[in-house]
Amino acid sequence: MTATYAVVGGGISGLVTAYRIRAAAGPDATILVFDPADRLGGVLRxxxxxxxxxxxxxxxxxxxRPEVPALLGELGLADRLITPTGVRPTIYAGGRLHPLPPGAVNGIPSTPESVTGLVDQQTVARMAGEPDRPLDWQPGGDPAVGQVVADRFGEQVVTRSVDPMLSGVYAGSAKTIGIRSAVPTVAAALDAGAPSLTAAVRKALPGSTTGxxxxxxxGGYRVLLDELVARSGLEWIPVAVDYMYADFRGWNLADATDQTWRADAVVVALPAPHTAALLDDIAPASAAAAARIPxxxxxxxxxxxxxxxxxxxxxxxxxxxxxxxxxxxxxxxxxxxxxxxxxxxxxxxxxxxxxxxxxxxxxxxxxxxxxxxxxxxxxxxxxxxxxxxxxxxxxxxQYGPGHADLAAAVRAGLPPGVAVAGNFLDGVGVPACLAAAGRAAGAVVAATTV
Missing domain, CATH: 3.90.660.20 (Protoporphyrinogen oxidase, mitochondrial; domain 2)
Structure with missing residues (x-):
């Protein structure tokens, strides 16, 4: 008998999950993707x-990051990869435009000279003296990135350099995002003993030849989405799954009318609030952790x-x-x-x-x-x-302080045959979603082939 896999959510996480399941489970597996939207793709539109x-x-x-270029190559779409023209962004602060500080890591500058004009001279001087001030850092800690930067460089660096970057990525702020999510390489440098924030940022800077x-x-993300749908051979069920439950045969998924579909394993690839609602009955600890993600x-x-x-x-x-x-x-x-x-x-x-x-x-x-x-x-x-x-x-x-612990708790509380994917786990960007989808696909295929 061949297995049936259900993927709840048809965004990039769900579609990559379906594609990876097909590659691992073979051509005879049935893959059902549930999504009530007018098209598949989620926030890629x-x-x-x-x-x-x-x-x-x-x-x-x-x-x-390697995930997207590698997937494009795997799908025969490597020639579709394009890069920006090289013109630089600016920051609007103090009622005028300023160049984006060069040599920064997600808005955290590496030199005081790079923010001259963007912040006042008192802040520039504070940054210049930062390497000489004692650093209080707890290895493994995950304070809000704004807390660390304000303490070491001053509040203006937060509001005028870090916040603009994080607002664009997360629609949040330096006060709501943990340092390990916002700048993991800086946090790692501090863990490794960097004597100051300046030193940690400089250590975290990418090399000049990394492209x-x-x-x-x-042609847009639609090119990738269409190829994933075609290669996965999925069946799209255009409904929302309202609840799911287990029986001796596997898992049952039902919509609001109580129409039911059966699957041997399930991947939930929904936003955090919807994941929490769907998991509440079958994995209450996972649901509680997902519900804590703003x-x-x-x-x-x-x-x-x-x-x-x-x-x-x-x-x-x-x-x-x-x-x-x-x-x-x-x-x-x-x-x-x-x-x-x-x-x-x-x-x-x-x-x-x-x-x-x-x-x-x-x-x-x-x-x-x-x-x-x-x-x-x-x-x-x-x-x-x-x-x-x-x-x-x-x-x-919002990847708040301690977010990695919440993501781990979501995964740890899942019953056998159920996995999760999505941008609330390991990163909001497409590369992180691809990595989480691959992990989820591997888990459910392993659960059905023991």
Missing amino acids: TETLCGTTVDIGAEAFVAR PVFGAIA VASSVVLAMGVAAGTPFPPQSGVLVATGEPLHAKAITLSSRKWGGGGAAELLRMSFGRFGDAIARETSDEELLAWAAEDLHRVFGIAADPIEVLMHRWIDALP
Whole structure:
């Protein structure tokens, strides 16, 4: 008899899980993917804007991690990997644009000179003297990254350099993200005995020959998603799984109408709140740990404006804490990724942890905010030719202090034949999701072949 596998959630984590199950379990396995959305892919969503394909969820991945390039090569898509043009982002702080500090690790600068002009001279002097101050670091600890940086470098470095970076990645802040999630290489350097934060950041800096930091896929993430669906041979069940239970044959999954499907093993690849709800009856300890992971919501507004609109030669703008802007980030997509066309394309992101912008602000108000922000930052009155907008509700987990312990607790409490995947476990980026999906696929295939 061949096994049947259920994957609950059709985002990148679920689709890679299905693909890895197929590779491990063989052509006769049945793979059911449950997702009620209008398409598979989750927060990877490719649309057409002014005749050009654009991603209006996650748009890029960390190319220095091996997972995505390796998967593209495995799927015969290596030639689809593209990298940015090399123009640099800026930070909007103190009412004007500043260059992104060079030689930083996720916003934590390695030299005081790199933030001169971005922060005041008192802060620059504090950074310059930091290597001479005694360091109180507990190896293995995971304080909030903002707590460490504020103590060593000053609060302005947090609000004007670290927060803009973390807001873009997590829709959170340095106060809500643990140092081991935000800058694991810096935490490792401190564990290894770095005598100061300055020394730890310098040790964590990547080499100069490691290539571009970020990558994307020509044609958008849809190219990858379609290939994963085709290669996995999955059957898409377009419903939400409301509950699941075990019997002597395996697992039963049911929707709101009590229609039921049977599977020998299950991978839950949902956001943390939905994972907690689904696991509550069958794995209460795992559910409780997942429920403790906070989440944020955001909105991505993509627009095309007239070709030749005089945006500066920058890849975009990250917004410091406390600035009178609505957006937390602006990406000048045509500048960042290159390519001409009938329009200049850009993306704007709204919504941070703790606010209700994504849930409560109307499309019309968001579009008005976008126009205000573009005028304030660039002095440009940009009339959109076409606009796309998508709301990502509860899609961005907050990797608070001690997050690794929560992720371990989610996995530890699972019954045999059930595994988890998703961006709330080991990292919000696509590479981390691929790694977690591979781990989940391996676990359920092993459980059905003992």
